[in-house]
Amino acid sequence: MTDKQDLRKQCGQLYHEIEEKGWKVVKQGAEAITIITEFYPGEPCILKSRPEKRWRHPILDQKLTRKRCLIEARLLAKCHAVGVNCPLLYFLEPNRGQIFMEYIGGPSVRDYIKEFVSEEEYETSLAPLMKIIGSEVAKMHMNDIVHGDLTTSNMMFRSVETLEPVFIDFGLGSVSESEEDKAVDLYVLERAIASTLPDSAALFHYVLEAYAKTWKQCKPTLRRYDEVRQRGRKRTMVG
Numbered sequence: 640m641t642d643k644q645d646l647r648k649q650c651g652q653l654y655h656e657i658e659e660k661g662w663k664v665v666k667q668g669a670e671a672i673t674i675i676t677e678f679y680p681g682e683p684c685i686l687k688s689r690p691e692k693r694w695r696h697p698i699l700d701q702k703l704t705r706k707r708c709l710i711e712a713r714l715l716a717k718c719h720a721v722g723v724n725c726p727l728l729y730f731l732e733p734n735r736g737q738i739f740m741e742y743i744g745g746p747s748v749r750d751y752i753k754e755f756v757s758e759e760e761y762e763t764s765l766a767p768l769m770k771i772i773g774s775e776v777a778k779m780h781m782n783d784i785v786h787g788d789l790t791t792s793n794m795m796f797r798s799v800e801t802l803e804p805v806f807i808d809f810g811l812g813s814v815s816e817s818e819e820d821k822a823v824d825l826y827v828l829e830r831a832i833a834s835t836l837p838d839s840a841a842l843f844h845y846v847l848e849a850y851a852k853t854w855k856q857c858k859p860t861l862r863r864y865d866e867v868r869q870r871g872r873k874r875t876m877v878g
């Protein structure tokens with residue numbers, strides 16, 4: 640099947656709007672399609688749409704789509720309220736599984752940091768960024784926002800001049816007091832940084848240092864994070 644046929648099949652009705660209006664598809668994932676369009680005239684905006692899944696029962700599908708969409712929008716709004724850097728939420732169509740949000744124009748943290756090759760560069764250029772990431776994640780967690788997929792691809796820059804990471808993709812997130820959920824967020828982040836930058840173990844200390852500085856009551860979560868890490872290690876050793 641060609642990409643176009645695939646897109647037509649996956650998007651259904653939305654496909655015609657994409658074609659007619661010349662919208663740009665950024666990502667066509669299994670769950671969602673992300674498109675650059677306009678919300679205010681002349682201003683690029685992101686439309687994240689979760690089209691109908693024909694393999695699911697229609698009522699269940701609508702319920703799940705609506706739920707994920709509402710959770711994502713709620714988390715964006717909550718992040719905004721507590722000062723975590725994330726795209727502005729413009730508009731929501733839960734019954735169509737659509738969220739319109741601010742377009743973030745810069746590269747992802749992943750694409751930015753993978754250009755750094757030496758450990759010296761990590762220290763001088765990336766330590767400040769790691770501290771900002773640690774402090775932003777602490778702000779999320781102290782407000783019971785769990786991201787659910789804290790990878791370096793899910794952090795983008797508005798521009799490389801400011802180097803302030805903007806957190807995207809709260810589609811797997813939740814509002815949760817659970818130390819385990821927060822610890823898993825930290826572990827996923829550690830693994831994501833390690834997979835983007837080999838020999839970067841030292842860098843993650845900056846993340847944790849800023850995390851602890853921002854969130855004074857984080858000790859139980861950090862203890863849980865140590866346990867999650869040990870479990871992760873054992874799993875890797877067993878294969």
Ligand SMILES: Nc1ncnc2c1ncn2[C@@H]1O[C@H](COP(=O)(O)OP(=O)(O)OP(=O)(O)O)[C@@H](O)[C@H]1O
Binds near residue numbers: 665668671793811
């Ligand atoms: N606000 C945004 N501004 C610019 N680009 C974005 C924005 N949101 C998403 N993107 C781009 O679209 C891609 C896919 O978005 P996102 O990660 O939210 O969806 P997904 O992974 O397909 O969905 P999900 O994990 O919820 O099923 C991102 O990797 C990023 O490149």
